Structures are given as structure tokens and as C-alpha cells.
Amino acid sequence: MKHLNKLLVAVMMVMGLSSHAQDRNNPFAISFGVNAVDTKASAEGGHNWLDQHFSQPFAVKDNWNILPTASYISVSSYIGDNFSFGLSGSVNKINRFVRFDPTAVGHDSRGYVVNNPGDLMYYGIDATIKYSLMNMINSKVIDPSLSIGGGYTFLGDSSFGTLNPGAGLTFWVTENVGLELTTRYKKSFGEREDASGAPDAPSHFQHSAGLIFKFGGKDTDGDGIYDKDDACPEVAGLKEFNGCPDTDGDGIQDSADDCPEVAGLKEFNGCPDTDGDGIADKDDDCPEVAGLASLRGCPDTDGDGVADKDDKCPTVAGPKENAGCPWPDTDGDGVLDKDDKCPEVRGTVANQGCPEVSEEVLKTLNNYGKVILFDSGKSSFQKGTYTVLQSITSILKEYPYSRFIIEGHTDSDGSNELNQTLSENRSAAVKNYLIENGIATDRLRSTGFGETKPIATNKTAKGKAENRRVEISLIKE
Known part of the structure; x- marks a missing residue:
């Protein structure tokens, strides 16, 4: 024992x-x-x-x-x-x-x-x-x-x-x-x-x-490779990469893969080249269209050195300063001079290169319209009104491709029929003045509403004065 x-x-x-x-x-x-x-x-x-x-x-x-x-x-x-x-x-x-x-x-x-x-x-x-x-x-x-x-x-x-x-x-x-x-x-x-x-x-x-x-062998990440031989002991990986992962399965371990979550090519450090132009997608500004290395992977159809995505004339060669077009854009509004109705004034593409009429401009026009003075019961202008009409003309000339409607209004003195005719004649008088001073006829329309659209009471002299007016609106159609 x-x-x-x-x-x-x-x-x-x-x-x-x-x-x-x-x-x-x-x-x-x-x-x-x-x-x-x-x-x-x-x-x-x-x-x-x-x-x-x-x-x-x-x-x-x-x-x-x-x-x-x-x-x-x-x-x-x-x-x-x-x-x-x-x-x-x-x-x-x-x-x-x-x-x-x-x-x-x-x-x-x-x-x-x-x-x-x-x-x-x-x-x-x-x-x-x-x-x-x-x-x-x-x-x-x-x-x-x-x-x-x-x-x-x-x-x-x-x-x-x-x-x-x-x-x-x-x-x-x-x-x-x-x-x-x-x-x-x-x-x-x-x-x-x-x-x-x-x-x-x-x-x-x-x-x-x-x-x-x-x-006693320790394998923290459970990938079958012991920690002492595992280059990535806390992340499950593959034996061929000493225990390091290859998330996207492209044969390039994540630590050496510039695009570890997207399968790619070895020559691009694991990144894809979708369009096959030799430029990795991550460096390609046009990854789905084959292009040139000099243009970061974007094509240049007309060969003028301006990438199609930046070329306003992609099928016609033009200098870079003209955004790839043979025609300039003098005012830099994105509308070429050949298509720009206002080539020297910055405008919008929707308005053919001319500036859009803002709410502020319309407000100014209508403020002028309120102080157009006519002779009593007539459609003729009082002498002091011509300065106002000249200011309206100047504004309309800044928007040569915008169309306007001129509306006449009266107070309630007199009959409805008389007031209707008077408002139509007065708006027509303003229209004729503008045409005579350089505004194209097809840009203007006139109409009258008589006493039907007051903006103040007709029971006082002040209210009647406010109702006697001309309004100018933008025709948008």
C-alpha cells in the first residue's frame, strides 16, 4: 500500500x-x-x-x-x-x-x-x-x-x-x-x-x-488556426492567409485589400474595375463607362480634352474654356451664345439664357403702376407720369424674352360699362407707350377689369385713389 x-x-x-x-x-x-x-x-x-x-x-x-x-x-x-x-x-x-x-x-x-x-x-x-x-x-x-x-x-x-x-x-x-x-x-x-x-x-x-x-491550443476566433500561428487571432480567417479574413472572397486578404467588401482584381489591390478601362472604380469618376486615365476614367467622345460629363457639346470638339463647345458662353450662365437670347446677361437655361423675372421685380413694376396718372375720365397720361413709364420700359428691356400682361382698374364712380371701357383703354394706353418705346408687341397684352377688383374701399377719396391703378403681371405659359 x-x-x-x-x-x-x-x-x-x-x-x-x-x-x-x-x-x-x-x-x-x-x-x-x-x-x-x-x-x-x-x-x-x-x-x-x-x-x-x-x-x-x-x-x-x-x-x-x-x-x-x-x-x-x-x-x-x-x-x-x-x-x-x-x-x-x-x-x-x-x-x-x-x-x-x-x-x-x-x-x-x-x-x-x-x-x-x-x-x-x-x-x-x-x-x-x-x-x-x-x-x-x-x-x-x-x-x-x-x-x-x-x-x-x-x-x-x-x-x-x-x-x-x-x-x-x-x-x-x-x-x-x-x-x-x-x-x-x-x-x-x-x-x-x-x-x-x-x-x-x-x-x-x-x-x-x-x-x-x-x-490547450488556443484559437480565439474559432477559425481552426491556433493563435500563435494566426496573424489575425481575433478575427476568423483563412488558412492561406495565416488566419486573416478575405471578406469579399477575391483572393486578397482584407489587410492588403483597398476594397475589402467588394470583390476586385489583384492588380488594383482588390478593387473592381467595372468598365474595364484599367482604372479602379474607387479612382474612376465614370466607373460604369470606359474612359481615359487622363480624365480619371471618363470618356471624351469628341477628343477635345474635356470629359463628356463636363462637355456641353460632347460630340463636337471645342476648347476647354468654352466647356468643350466651339461656341462661347460669354455670360457664363450655361447657355451657349448661339442659343442664348441674352448672351451678355447671365440668365437661366429655362429662360433661354435670359434672367428670370423675380417677385421683387414684379413688385417694383406694380409699385410704378400704382402711380401712373391719367387725365380724369380719359386714357391720356398726365405729364408727370412719363418718368414712371420710362422706368417701367427700362425694367422690361432687361427681360427681353419675358411676356407681360397689363391690367387696368378703376374706382366705382360712374357706370359699370363706362368703368370697364375706361380700364381697357387705360391698360391699352400703357401697352402702346411701351411698344412705341422699344418693347416688342408680342411680349405684351392688355386687359381691363373696371371696378370689379378693388383693393381698397370706394367710400373714401383715398380708397378710390388706390383702386385707380395699373397692374403688370408675368405671363408664364
């Missing part, structure tokens, strides 16, 4: 062991299973050393001692260059002790006798340095190995040190789980015999079979 306690202490030491990694991807490995002890190697006899040690290597039923339960545990750690270091503890019960005695009763044809020494317990604590040959044979499943180590064996009441050369073979079922087979020749130091002549510190073979588990 005291030896079992020693084994348990050794196992606890093994479980607390930490070092480097079992392989490049996992920090530790633990294995457990059954072990077999074969004492045939210390029985002497045979024709030579090989015959003595290896004449019956697989005589399991005759020579091997096996406990029908888990009887060993081992923890190992990687120390670099395919080497690992491990500690193991094992327990067994020896009921087949082989010795060479051709004179003994019951010996076999070669002179070997198998005795049952009774309740003889076996405990082993061993340290091993193992060299894996898996990389050498370029396999991910079959893992042969060689080992050397030493340990201490407790056999009944005796104990002794051993030198342990060995070999092993592991079949990896998955990356981290395998079936492990090992064998070690435990050469004892200071072999001696007990009172019966049986070896008290026998050299022996110990074989084991069990499961091995590698563990």
Missing part, C-alpha cells in the same frame, strides 16, 4: 507538470490505459543476448502481466524540434515471473519456468524524452516515435532504478485524440537475486496501450 501512495504522489506531480507544447499547436498531452510487464528479459538462458531478450516477445498468455483496468497515466509536454518530455506512473500485479532453470519441474522446452510469486505489486515512475517521426514521414495520422528515459520501479519490498530505451506508435483519430502503443525495455541497475535465486531487481519489458489527448 505504501508503494501505491508513492504512485499517487507521482501522478499528482505529473498532473501539475507544465512546460512548452506537446506539438506546435497544443500545450499538453495526457494519456492513460493498460500496461503489461514481461520479466522474460531477465531470465537469462538462450543462445545469445538477442535470443535471451527477444525470443518470445509476443508470448502474451505465457509471460505478460496485465491488470484488466486502467493501470498507467502519463503527461507530456513539447520541448521543440519534435521532442517532448513526459512523466508517467504505472501499477501492475506480477503473477507470471519468468526465470531460466532447465532443472526445475515444469520448465518448457527451452528451459524457462513461469512462477506465480503471489501478491507481488509493481509500481513504476518514469521520465521519458520522446522524438516523434511523424513530420519526417509527412503524415498527419501515423506517428512513430523513439524514446529514452529513466525511472524507478517498486517491486514488492524492493526498489531499483532503470534505464528505459523504447519505441512507440500513435494513430491520431482526430487532431487531438489518438490511440497510443508503446514499449520500453527497462534495464535495471545492480541486478541481484533474492534467497530463492530469483532476480530481486529484474530488467524487464513494459508495454502499454491507451488513449492520448492533446489539449
